[in-house]
Structures are given as structure tokens and as C-alpha cells.
Amino acid sequence: MKRRDFIKFSMFLSAGSFVGRTFAGEKDLKPNFIFFLADDLGWGDLGCYGHPKVKTPNIDRLARQGTSFTSFYVNSPVCSPTRAGIMTGQFPSRHGFHTQIFGNPRRVKEMKIAEYLDPDVVLLPRILKRAGYETAHIGKWHLAFHGGTSPPRPEQYGIDFSRTIEFDKDKIGTGWKEHRSSECFADQALEFLKQRDKEKPFLMQLWFNDPHNPYYPTNEHLKAYPKMPANDKMTKYWAIITEMDKQIGRILDKVEQDGISRNTYIIFSSDNGPGDPSDLSANEIAALGSAGPFRGTKGSLYEGGVRTPFIVACPGKVPAGRIDEKTQISGVDLLPTFCSLAQASLPENYKSDGQDMSEAFAGKVQQRSKPLMWFYPIRYRAATINQSPVLSILDGDWKLLTNPNDSRTELFKLDTDLTETDNLVNQYPDVTKRLKSQLLNWYRSLPANTIEPGAGELTFPWPGEKWDAVTESLDN
Amino acid sequence: MKRRDFIKFSMFLSAGSFVGRTFAGEKDLKPNFIFFLADDLGWGDLGCYGHPKVKTPNIDRLARQGTSFTSFYVNSPVCSPTRAGIMTGQFPSRHGFHTQIFGNPRRVKEMKIAEYLDPDVVLLPRILKRAGYETAHIGKWHLAFHGGTSPPRPEQYGIDFSRTIEFDKDKIGTGWKEHRSSECFADQALEFLKQRDKEKPFLMQLWFNDPHNPYYPTNEHLKAYPKMPANDKMTKYWAIITEMDKQIGRILDKVEQDGISRNTYIIFSSDNGPGDPSDLSANEIAALGSAGPFRGTKGSLYEGGVRTPFIVACPGKVPAGRIDEKTQISGVDLLPTFCSLAQASLPENYKSDGQDMSEAFAGKVQQRSKPLMWFYPIRYRAATINQSPVLSILDGDWKLLTNPNDSRTELFKLDTDLTETDNLVNQYPDVTKRLKSQLLNWYRSLPANTIEPGAGELTFPWPGEKWDAVTESLDN
Structure with missing residues (x-):
């Protein structure tokens, strides 16, 4: 698919209106940051990103007030490493975050993954705290496994106010059936x-x-979809998004009421692509989000697994109603970008894998100077078409995916092939060689890791054959 | 994906054991045919086709007793035309079956589709009836729209015993919530x-x-998946397959009890690929089947939309436990094949688009002499990656897809690229030209038709844009 197929904007977004200076009378404070991160919401799962049915009036409002980026990349197709990438400004595999943190000690050892994020590394909240900020973390944490072990608590990462679902102290809900988690989190945020x-x-x-599944929306939000059967999983999925959206609306209202809008960057994103409906390894399977036009879902290094919505608003500082289709931004950019906006200097010797993208926030198309790289060594247990190799690199419009064992290499040019179906390896041997070498060098620099059998390969059971690996993992 | 990745069979299927002669004492009757056709079951949705979790012990039994084909193609990615192809032995578009029959007269007119299958054309049941067969049709019909109109009844097609869900006379159940349809159908079959x-x-x-969704399985079959949450849609999907499988088992038992196994061809297949979980145009959306390794689901001309399981058993006539990976069989072949096995001559001037594949039933790899062609002019309203062009042709291992407006052309070589991701148009201009010309000539020979706006194109809403066509169709 070519990008030009898409560039037909409706007029529902107002024309960009950018005011570059602060208003007289406002205190020249350092800016605030509110960072909403959804869990398993797909690139296509918002009204303002083109979903024809889902209702997200408050996130759409944020998009009208600010700028939406179509090329935002998280640094992993799953939860924990994406969060570690945001917190550290570095590719999560550098910290042993090759996949999400889970509670099976045998498997943690086998896969050689970290059990928690090292609290002594450079971290976004700690840098901002040192620069005079008050820091809060509310909701999901998932930077440690917390069942039976005593991992570091959020305050060890530079968090002043913590209300998470994970730690006994200050614990809030478990987030699922027993609690309306988004409402509960918003209550804490307002507090x-x-x-x-x-x-x-x-x-x-x-x-x-x-x-994230399972979904237990309230009747109020199920009723937002009167033409849909209320007990359909898709209805529930949309309703739970609308429920989260409503809670975001409460925060947006509060920021406006407090008169701090023009000095508060409000960001919305998601941690990875949508769960795949046929993911046989999930505890409660069959998540139902939309990856928009992209190949891949959660757990895949194709675009749908790592490309997520990214909206940033700050009236007067960020152009309103703008859609930036040119600038590539990534999770690892947020630490240097926020620090730049906060005039907080980065520690000596610290090297981010990201870069300061504050000019893009301010409305300028910004070219990356650093490529993005991913490593995800887990077998994808859903639609074969979405099974990506375990390594990928994005350099401008070129994207290359490969396996360390050289079993597959794919080269795509995203500006003319958004769906990643036209493998150009044979047409562009020089580009292939250059990117592959760069990617494999990076891979060899990573901490020890294990690649799960079958990961990165296109495999599927054939008549007469059972997919034992899946059966085993499900039976565990 | 290369086919060789799959050719690793487990030993759970017994080695092929083929006995070519009938046993002494059996009457030399013409063979019987029992043809089970599932609705929206995917290629990957059976235990014997490699599904790691779904329980289909009776269909698996049939596979052990007979031969499973990995390259069986229905002649449409949706319901009615596939059935028309089976009944007529001709590509359904020749009969104005460009898509499924539906009950919106304005849309029928717009899309220029038939309202029912012409009862005067050459038809499988009628040919067999004239050759001395008793014919029965039980369950779903869907060869006519029956709300408000008076379409021809099954007897006008050569059916002696009809019990359908569609006609007032002899009506059985509606098949969904109020009835356990598979059980109800099996009762009638036993009768x-x-x-x-x-x-x-x-x-x-x-x-x-x-x-087909919605799914209302019984508790008995939900309990077949004790590790799955009972209210999960995937559990329900698997349970309803297991429920259908149980009913098939009742028929298999009856055939054995009646001592007619060795003279009865029992066939199992499905009418198209699995419903797509994110199909926004479906009445009850989010079906959850598996297309196995293939790209595409119901409504797509990629393999996953048109390739379905095909098992044929007849002890002594069809090799047991064999998996045929070489022979391509199609829905339009069934009329000439059944007629050949029944020694029923085909009417003069009748030209099937299929061919007699009875040698393949008997265990011989058979090469097709005729290509297969598809036309499906409806916009695909789910995952972009599965949006195929509206025309396709399969000639040996070559598969070409294109649009009459020349907006897209894709050429795949299925023996080395089962997932249809490596477009070879530029590498093989001669093959492309030949197949495209053949396909477009065929298209120009079809009855009048309309291509729905957006059909065959890779389209998806982009931030700021709404997918109006979907919204409209959903609001209708």
C-alpha cells in the first residue's frame, strides 16, 4: 500500500493553528508532562486515527488540540520492554528486557531476561526530579515481577507519588474484573x-x-454501541476503550480547570500493537484491536506490532489539529525530548538511543539521525502472516528484518509499501547488506539472551502435525 | 513460507493402506455420497489439519479412514457462490453469483447479483437423481433469498428429501440461538x-x-476446554466446532452400523475461510477461526479465503490416512468427479469448469489441466493485509491477482511462498502477462456485475479520516 492512498484528510480536524509564544501573565514555569499510556491499544483503535466505529471523544479532543504522529514507534512489540525503553531512553534489550517480565522463574532463567529494571540506570523520572519536578506514576507498572520476590519499588526509580496495581504499599486495585481500573487510576491522578x-x-x-483483555466494561459504555450485540467481545473491546477515554476526559477537564493547559504537555500513546485474536499463548485469548493498515499485531516486529498512536498537545506550544506524517518518533526519544523541554541536562556519559524531538512537538518535520532497532526472541503464536523475524531495523523509509541464524531476511520500503509485503532484498542488495550488518552488530552487542525455538520462523502445523510448542506453553 | 517447512508429519496418522477392490459379498451398487459442508470453518480449524487445541475427534477419525487434501479450493470466498459452484460444477460468477445472496433488493440490483440459482441449469443432485440416486439436502441452503420472495424450492433442483432452515415447508430450526442446529440437522440426516x-x-x-457466528454451544462442549474461560468467544468457537464434530460422529456411526461404509464416499469441507475477527460489516462481528498458514480470511481471494479442508473417506476405495499435498481439487470438480464415480453421464453441451478428480480420490496425484478463477467484487472490511484484488487465477503453482482497472497486480508462486507475500510480477513478466490476459478475458465473459467502491484496493482510514463506506454499510 502506498501512503498516498491515505492522504485524503477529512475536514473534521481544524486547520493547524500554532501560537509560538506564551501568553502574558503566565508564569514562566518549566512545563508539566502528563503521559497517558494505553495497554494493547492498536494504531487503528481511536476515532481520531480513523476507526469508523469506536468512540473516543476525549482522545479526539486531545488530537484536535494538538498534533498526531502517524509514525510513532515503541521499542518492543510487548509491554515491559516498551516501558523500559520509555523510562531509560535506551533500547530495552540493552537492559536485558528482551520480552515482557513474567512470573515463571524457570522461563526467566531460560530466556535470560531481567527480572526488573535496574533502578540505578539513568531514568526519566529521576532526571526530572533532580531538575525540580514532582513525579507521579499511577496504574500499571510491569517493570518488575512482583509475585514472591521483592523488586525495587517505584520510589527507587525517582517516583514521588506512586499508586500502582503491583505493590502492596499504595496498591490500587488489580485493574480487571473487580475494579474499573481506568476510573480507579483517574481518581488517583486527580488526587x-x-x-x-x-x-x-x-x-x-x-x-x-x-x-488489555479481559474486558469488563460498564453498561454505560456498552450502551454507547446500541447497534452492537452487548455480549459480543468486539462491543466490549470498544466499550472499554470508551471507558478509558472518559477517564482521560476527566483529567483533561481538570487541567483546563486548573488553568495549566498552556504549560502542560499531554501525551497519549499505547505500549504495543493490539493483541491478536488467535493468540494461542495468551491467558485469556482473542483480543480484538485494530492495527490499522499494518501487518502485524502485538508480539510481531512488523509495523502493526510496534507502531502505535502518539498524540501530543500543549496549546500555544504544539500546533493544534496537525497530523505529522513525516517525522518518525520513538519511545526512546521521550527521555531526551522531555528533558530538553524541561531544560534538564542529561547525565554525563549517558547515551540515549533516542534523540531530542522537541522541534517535531513544536511543529517542524524532523529527520531522525539514528536508526531504530528491535530484538524480540519470542515465538509468535497467532496468524502466520504476522510472524516476523526476531530482529529489525528502521532507517528512514527502509526497514529490514532478519534472524541471527540468517534463515529469513526481508527489506521493505515503507513509503511505498506500508503493509510490508513487497520484499526488496533482491532488488537492493547494497541496502540489505548495510542494514543487516548494522543490525547484527547491534544484536551482538546485547546482553546474553535466548531465542525461543520457532521464534522468527514462519511455521504452522500442517495436516497430521500438532503444534507442540503451543500446546506445551498452554499447558504450563 | 516454503511448503517444505511443513512437510514434517507426526505419526498419529496411520500409514496409508489402500485396498483397491470391493470385498466379496458386497453388492456392486453405485456408491453413496455424504457431503458435510461446514460454514466459515477455516483451513486451520481441525485437529487433523494441525490445530493445537480444537477437539474434532470424529472428523479426525474420518481423516484417518480417508485422504486429506491440503490444496482444496472453493470457488468463492463467501457462502452462496461456493455452494452454487458445487451444485453446478461451474464458476459461480457464470450464474450471476458474484457474492452471497442477501435480502436487500436495492443492493441486489446495484450489485447485479442473482437472487437465486437458476433451477434449470445442470445440477449435481438432478444428474444423480436421473442416474437412479435418491437425493437429500439437509441444513443450510442459501442458494436463494427467501424473505418476501418465493424462490425455487430444493425439489426444483433435483432434491427428493429436503429439510432446510429456509423454507416454510419442511423447515427445521433457524440454526442459531433457539436451536442446536448441528444436532437438529444430524437428527434429520439420520431420519x-x-x-x-x-x-x-x-x-x-x-x-x-x-x-458461523454467533456461537451458542452447549455446556457439554464448553467443558471440553476446561482450561479456557467459558465466556471467551474463542472457547465458544472451539466448542461449537466440537459440537458439530459430535453430530458428524453420529452419522459416521450410523453408516458403519448400516454396513455401507465401503460403498459410501464421505466428504468433509467448508464453504470459505474463517470469518475475520475485525470484519466491520458482519452482523455479529468478530468470528475467530484460523486460516492456518495462509494470508486472507472469508471475503479475501488470498489462500486463507478460498482454501478449505477437504477430507474424503471410503474404505477400500480411498487410501486411509493419506495426506495429498500435490493435487489441487476444487468445488467445481465435485460434480464431474461424483458423476464419474456414479457412472452418471454428463448432459450434452454441458461444460464444467472443473474436472473429474476421481483418480485423486483413489490415491493418485493428479495434475489439473484447467486453471481456477475467481471474481469477488465486494470490499473487504477487516485487516488491510487481507484485502485482495477482485480477480484471481490459479494455474499450477502460479497465482495471479488483479483488478479490472489495473490498479494492482500480484503474482505469487505458491510452492515457495504459501503466505503470498513475495510479489513476483517484476521477475516474471511473461507469466504475469499470460495469466493476466487469461483472467481478464474470463472476466469479460461474465454476466454483468458491479464492483463495489473500494473493492480490490488497499484502503484504510488514516488519522483524521473516517471509513465512510463501512459506517454506511453498518448503519443500513
């Missing part, structure tokens, strides 16, 4: 905004559980 | 087998509603 030190700028991370 | 004229051979078509 933070009320009690915070008004003399200080703040960073508030609000990381949702929604719309 | 036919009991009351049939034992001196005559028979054709019995048992066309299920399952596992």
Missing part, C-alpha cells in the same frame, strides 16, 4: 493533581490496563 | 438414512450452520 506542590512542575505517568 | 429406499444409492448433502 495527585489536587495535592501536588503547585510551585513545582510535574511529570505524571498514567499507565492504563485498558484495553 | 433420511433410516427411511431412504435401500435399493437405491444416495447423495446426502448435510450443510451446517456451524461454526
Whole structure:
């Protein structure tokens, strides 16, 4: 698919209106940051990103007030490493975050993955705290496994106000059936905004559980889809997104009421692509999100697994109603970008894998100077077409995927092939060689790891054959 | 994906054991045919086709007793035309079956589709009836729209014993919530087998509603998946397949009890690929089947939309436990094949688009002499990656897809690229030219038709844009 097929914008977004200066009378404070991160929401799962049915009026409002990026990349197709990439500004595999943290000690050892994020590395909240910020983290954490072990608590990462679903102290809900997690998280966020030190700028991370399955939306939000059967899983999926959206609306209202809109960057994104409906390895299978036009879902290195919505708003600082289709932004860019906006200097010797993209926030198309790289060594247990190799690199419009054992190599040119179906390896041997070499060098620099049998390969059981690996993992 | 990746069979299927002669003492009757057709069951949705979790012990039993084909193609990616192809031995578009029959007269007119299958054309049941067969059709019909109009009844097509969900006379159930449709259909099939004229051979078509959504399995079959949440849609999907499988088992038992196994060809297949979980145009959306390794689902001309399981058993006539990976069989072949096995001559001037594949039934790899062609002019409203062009042709291992407006052309070589991701148009201009010309000539020979706006194109809403066509169709 060619990008030009898409470039037909409706007029529902207002024309960009960019005011570059702060208004007289506003305190020249460092800016605040509110960072909403959804869980397993796909690139295509928002009204403002083109979903024809799902209702997200508050996130759409944010998009009208700010800028939406169509090429935002998280640094992993699954939860924990994406979060580690945001927190550290470095590719998560550098920290042993090859996949999400889970509670099976045998498997953690086998896969050689970290059990928690090292609290002594350079971290976004700690840098901002040192720069005078008050910091809060509310909701999902998932930077440690917390069953039976005693991993570091959020305050060890530079968090002042923590309300997570994971730690006994300050614990809030479990996020699923027993609690309406998004509402519960928003309550805590409002509490933070009320009690915070008004003399200080703040960073508030609000990381949702929604719309990760299972879905337990309220009747109120199921009724938002009157033409859909209420007990259909798709209805529930859309309703739980609408529920999260409503809670985001409460925060947006509060920011406006407090008069801090023009000094508060509000960001919305998601941690990875949507769960795949036929993912046989999931605890509660069959998530139902949309990856938009892209190949791949959660767990795949194709675009649909790692490309997520990214909206940033800050009236007066970020152009309103703009859609940036040119600038590639990534999770690892957020630390240097936020620090730049906060005029917080980065520690000596610290090297981010990302870069300061604050000019893109301000409305300028920004060219990356650094490629993005991914490593994800877990077997994909859903639609074969979405099984990607375990390594990938994105350099401008070129994207190359490969396996360390050289079993597959694919080269795509995203500006003319958004769906990643036209493998150009044979047409562009020089580009292939250059990117592959760069990617494999990076892979060899990573901490020890294990590639799960079958990961990165196109495999599927054939008549007469059972897919034992899946059966085993499901029986565990 | 290369086919060789798959050719690793487990030993759970017994080695082929083929006995070519009939046993002494058996009457030298013409063979019977029992044709089970599932609704929206995917290529990957059976235990014997490699599904790691779904339980289909009776269909697996049939596979052990007979031969499974990995390259069986229905002649449409949706319901009605596939059935018309089976009934007529001709590509359904020749009969104005460009898509499924539906009950919106304005749309029928717009799309220029037939409202029912012409009862005067050459038809499988009628040919067999004239050759001395008793014929029965039980379950889903869907060769006419029956709300408000008075389409021809099954007897006008050569059916002696009809029990369908569609006609007031002899109506059985509606097949969904209020009835356990597969059980209800099997009851009727057993009734036919009991009351049939034992001196005559028979054709019995048992066309299920399952596992088409919505799913209302019984608790008995939900309990077959004790590790799965009972209210998960995937559990329900698997359970409803297991429920259909149980009913098939009742028929298999009856055939064995009646001592007619060695003279009865029992066939199992499905009418198209699995419903797509994100199909926004479906009444009850989010079906959850598996297309196995293939790209595409119901409504797509990629393999996953048109390649379905095909098992044929007849002890002594069809090799047991064999898996045929070489022979391509299609729905349009069934009329000439059944007629050949029944020694029923085909009407003069009749030209099937299929061919007699009875040697393949008997265990010989058979090469097709005729290509297969498809036309499906409806916009695909789910995962972009599965949006195929509206025309396709399969000639040996070459598969070409294109649009009449020349907007897309794709050429795949299935023996080395089962997932249809390596477009070879530029590498093989001669093959491309030849197949495209053949396909477009065929298209120009078809009855009048309309191509729905957007059909065959890779389209998806982009941020700021709404997918109006979908919204409209959903609001209708």
C-alpha cells in the first residue's frame, strides 16, 4: 500500500493553528508532562486515527488540540520492554528486557531476561526530579515481577507519588474484573493533581490496563454501541476503550480547570500493537484491536506490532489539529525530548538511543539521525502472516528484518509499501547488506539472551502435525 | 513460507493402506455420497489439519479412514457462490453469483447479483437423481433469498428429501440461538438414512450452520476446554466446532452400523475461510477461526479465503490416512468427479469448469489441466493485509491477482511462498502477462456485475479520516 492512498484528510480536524509564544501573565514555569499510556491499544483503535466505529471523544479532543504522529514507534512489540525503553531512553534489550517480565522463574532463567529494571540506570523520572519536578506514576507498572520476590519499588526509580496495581504499599486495585481500573487510576491522578506542590512542575505517568483483555466494561459504555450485540467481545473491546477515554476526559477537564493547559504537555500513546485474536499463548485469548493498515499485531516486529498512536498537545506550544506524517518518533526519544523541554541536562556519559524531538512537538518535520532497532526472541503464536523475524531495523523509509541464524531476511520500503509485503532484498542488495550488518552488530552487542525455538520462523502445523510448542506453553 | 517447512508429519496418522477392490459379498451398487459442508470453518480449524487445541475427534477419525487434501479450493470466498459452484460444477460468477445472496433488493440490483440459482441449469443432485440416486439436502441452503420472495424450492433442483432452515415447508430450526442446529440437522440426516429406499444409492448433502457466528454451544462442549474461560468467544468457537464434530460422529456411526461404509464416499469441507475477527460489516462481528498458514480470511481471494479442508473417506476405495499435498481439487470438480464415480453421464453441451478428480480420490496425484478463477467484487472490511484484488487465477503453482482497472497486480508462486507475500510480477513478466490476459478475458465473459467502491484496493482510514463506506454499510 502506498501512503498516498491515505492522504485524503477529512475536514473534521481544524486547520493547524500554532501560537509560538506564551501568553502574558503566565508564569514562566518549566512545563508539566502528563503521559497517558494505553495497554494493547492498536494504531487503528481511536476515532481520531480513523476507526469508523469506536468512540473516543476525549482522545479526539486531545488530537484536535494538538498534533498526531502517524509514525510513532515503541521499542518492543510487548509491554515491559516498551516501558523500559520509555523510562531509560535506551533500547530495552540493552537492559536485558528482551520480552515482557513474567512470573515463571524457570522461563526467566531460560530466556535470560531481567527480572526488573535496574533502578540505578539513568531514568526519566529521576532526571526530572533532580531538575525540580514532582513525579507521579499511577496504574500499571510491569517493570518488575512482583509475585514472591521483592523488586525495587517505584520510589527507587525517582517516583514521588506512586499508586500502582503491583505493590502492596499504595496498591490500587488489580485493574480487571473487580475494579474499573481506568476510573480507579483517574481518581488517583486527580488526587495527585489536587495535592501536588503547585510551585513545582510535574511529570505524571498514567499507565492504563485498558484495553488489555479481559474486558469488563460498564453498561454505560456498552450502551454507547446500541447497534452492537452487548455480549459480543468486539462491543466490549470498544466499550472499554470508551471507558478509558472518559477517564482521560476527566483529567483533561481538570487541567483546563486548573488553568495549566498552556504549560502542560499531554501525551497519549499505547505500549504495543493490539493483541491478536488467535493468540494461542495468551491467558485469556482473542483480543480484538485494530492495527490499522499494518501487518502485524502485538508480539510481531512488523509495523502493526510496534507502531502505535502518539498524540501530543500543549496549546500555544504544539500546533493544534496537525497530523505529522513525516517525522518518525520513538519511545526512546521521550527521555531526551522531555528533558530538553524541561531544560534538564542529561547525565554525563549517558547515551540515549533516542534523540531530542522537541522541534517535531513544536511543529517542524524532523529527520531522525539514528536508526531504530528491535530484538524480540519470542515465538509468535497467532496468524502466520504476522510472524516476523526476531530482529529489525528502521532507517528512514527502509526497514529490514532478519534472524541471527540468517534463515529469513526481508527489506521493505515503507513509503511505498506500508503493509510490508513487497520484499526488496533482491532488488537492493547494497541496502540489505548495510542494514543487516548494522543490525547484527547491534544484536551482538546485547546482553546474553535466548531465542525461543520457532521464534522468527514462519511455521504452522500442517495436516497430521500438532503444534507442540503451543500446546506445551498452554499447558504450563 | 516454503511448503517444505511443513512437510514434517507426526505419526498419529496411520500409514496409508489402500485396498483397491470391493470385498466379496458386497453388492456392486453405485456408491453413496455424504457431503458435510461446514460454514466459515477455516483451513486451520481441525485437529487433523494441525490445530493445537480444537477437539474434532470424529472428523479426525474420518481423516484417518480417508485422504486429506491440503490444496482444496472453493470457488468463492463467501457462502452462496461456493455452494452454487458445487451444485453446478461451474464458476459461480457464470450464474450471476458474484457474492452471497442477501435480502436487500436495492443492493441486489446495484450489485447485479442473482437472487437465486437458476433451477434449470445442470445440477449435481438432478444428474444423480436421473442416474437412479435418491437425493437429500439437509441444513443450510442459501442458494436463494427467501424473505418476501418465493424462490425455487430444493425439489426444483433435483432434491427428493429436503429439510432446510429456509423454507416454510419442511423447515427445521433457524440454526442459531433457539436451536442446536448441528444436532437438529444430524437428527434429520439420520431420519433420511433410516427411511431412504435401500435399493437405491444416495447423495446426502448435510450443510451446517456451524461454526458461523454467533456461537451458542452447549455446556457439554464448553467443558471440553476446561482450561479456557467459558465466556471467551474463542472457547465458544472451539466448542461449537466440537459440537458439530459430535453430530458428524453420529452419522459416521450410523453408516458403519448400516454396513455401507465401503460403498459410501464421505466428504468433509467448508464453504470459505474463517470469518475475520475485525470484519466491520458482519452482523455479529468478530468470528475467530484460523486460516492456518495462509494470508486472507472469508471475503479475501488470498489462500486463507478460498482454501478449505477437504477430507474424503471410503474404505477400500480411498487410501486411509493419506495426506495429498500435490493435487489441487476444487468445488467445481465435485460434480464431474461424483458423476464419474456414479457412472452418471454428463448432459450434452454441458461444460464444467472443473474436472473429474476421481483418480485423486483413489490415491493418485493428479495434475489439473484447467486453471481456477475467481471474481469477488465486494470490499473487504477487516485487516488491510487481507484485502485482495477482485480477480484471481490459479494455474499450477502460479497465482495471479488483479483488478479490472489495473490498479494492482500480484503474482505469487505458491510452492515457495504459501503466505503470498513475495510479489513476483517484476521477475516474471511473461507469466504475469499470460495469466493476466487469461483472467481478464474470463472476466469479460461474465454476466454483468458491479464492483463495489473500494473493492480490490488497499484502503484504510488514516488519522483524521473516517471509513465512510463501512459506517454506511453498518448503519443500513
